[in-house]
Amino acid sequence: MNLTTTQHSKSTSDLRVSEFRPLPAPADLRAELPLSDELAAAVSSSRDEIRAVLDGVDDRLLVIVGPCSIHDPDAGLDYARRLAEAAREHRQDLLVVLRAYFEKPRTTVGWKGLINDPHLDGSHDIAGGLHAARRFLLAAGELGLPTATEFLEPISPQYVADLVSWGAIGARTTESQIHRQLVSGLSMPVGFKNGTDGSLQIALDACAAASAPQSFLGIDGGGRAAMVGTAGNPDTHLILRGGSSGPNYDAGHVAAASASLAAKGLNPRVIVDASHANSGKDHRRQAQVALELAAQVESGTTGADLVAGIMLESFLVGGAQAHDSASPGPLTYGQSITDACMDWDTSAGILAVLAGAARRRRSVRGAAA
Template identity: 90%
Template sequence: MNLTTTQHSQSTSDLRVSEFRPLPAPAGLMAELPLSEDLAATVSSGRDAIRAVLDGVDDRLLVIVGPCSIHDPEAGLDYARRLAEAAREHSQDLLVVLRAYFEKPRTTVGWKGLINDPHLDGSHDIAGGLFAARRFLIAAGELGLPVATEFLEPISPQYVADLVSWGAIGARTTESQVHRQLVSGLSMPVGFKNGTDGSLQIALDACAAASAPQSFLGIDGEGRASMVGTSGNPDTHLILRGGSSGPNYDAGHVAAASASLAAKGLNPRLIVDASHANSGKDHHRQAKVALELAAQIESGTDSAHRIAGVMLESFLVGGAQAHDSTNPGPLTYGQSITDACMDWDTSAGILEVLASAARRRRPARESSN
């Protein structure tokens, strides 16, 4: 009887699984690449500063900027060094956070990001990818930059979240219960993007769900399957990224979104993504959207004060290049292999304009108080 049951169980399990590769436990990787006391202070102060901007206590503009995805850590750190200098230059007006995305959602198939395929060749060395991502976050943090990332699935945060100051949940996963539960236990502010169709409701529901205590399946620091209980994340917020219905970054959309948030008892201040559907993924159009946002911010209207931050996709070289992991070839240094990005010179100019807009927004707020 037992033999028959065992044979039956074996014949119905994992029929489409080609392999299992054990990964190091999160605690093991964190011990190998530890968070120093100074770096912990950088991460914590970054989280506090971001929280203060989102809550309107700090009147600077939050700018989350960097490559669409990190595929070459060397080029990514080259970019980060330039950004760190710009962040110091504009520190009175902007809170600059490095965008460092290691996981990429795919509509069908394609390269899934540094964690999933660090060698860009389809070998899917996830253990190596986790190591590369953590090493990059440490190096970027040591430059004094707070770092932002998108959390695409529920396992990898155990390996890297202690180094992250701001997180995002993308339009494809905002409606996911798994991601809402995950955010409820994350230690940093996290933004939810509106749906790919432009709908706000799923993001409003996500913010509310993630701010509440949750219990769900996860792993602990030793990699053991566990029941995870959370207290809820009070620092959730909305990201406007446009949708199939069109862009949603103009003053009317911002005001309406802010009112919807307030009606739900959520933070009425929000972030606007100048890329994705707000620019049609056109990096030239993204620069124009950023300039239009700057004009909106410096106008000092009520909707202008509802914009806590902006998101920009930017790399050393503008545009994007094709990459095929089944037939990899030489790549242009510092150019995206996912969405097209603004080049560094354009990005530096946009940062100057946004800093000026944030500076000019202050007198309007002071005169209204």
């Protein structure tokens, strides 16, 4: 039988693809919404400060705090202005970084974040979402706030990563080779969360893999497919977020995680996420977890030094509201449409408590010396 291809051959490509929409090249978006020399210096400086806290050189407590996700940039910037004032107030004791998450992993389906669906209506205007995310990061930077985000899509960092001071890889993607390779080339410190079951091993493996040089498929600044070669990221670290096995923020879990990290030659200091499985996604319980972590930090024990930072989910209005992209309705201003968050007044009080804890940890260290 002659198997040569003819013009009547049936297509075998893109059978389930409904459309392609061209996107601007990363370099074009960066040129349209440029990073100023002053802001570039600020981003570089904040990355150095975060690195120093993670390494224990800077004795402040790193606090990554903000909405579970940014769905309304105006409300997000309203929150950011309040946080910038609190960050200045506590700058001697806390290094405050704004949580600016634009991509949301979904267990099944749902709103995938500002980059994927900025109009919240299922139109998936990704080009508009990339613009909105970059504008938000620029505005937050102008307020003097370092920003943090979770990297979910392997292409989106080309559009926004130059503005980000700290990154995270979520529990569902920590095991992904693609994300480990991505982190190996990112320019900022990046934390890997433990697995959804609470196990640490995949995060330990991820830290080791991302710290090594990697070669993989990606895109360049012009949007062209390219082989990406990286030098490895020396600033990977572990984020404890609890799991189906239960919370893991107490001193015993922190010490055990630190020992596992040290045994593999990795940074033994950890960041603890007070939300997610550590609080059962209950924003009221999250506040209590944060207070318990503050007590742990100020205890003056050896384990107190193992907590480099804390993550908090916080917005203007407490709790969360339902949102359906297929049938969008009016939303409460400043309230999350993903995970429930602490309200601003509660968050401001928690920041003050954490600042006091960091201050007391410092005084205990000084007395011991």
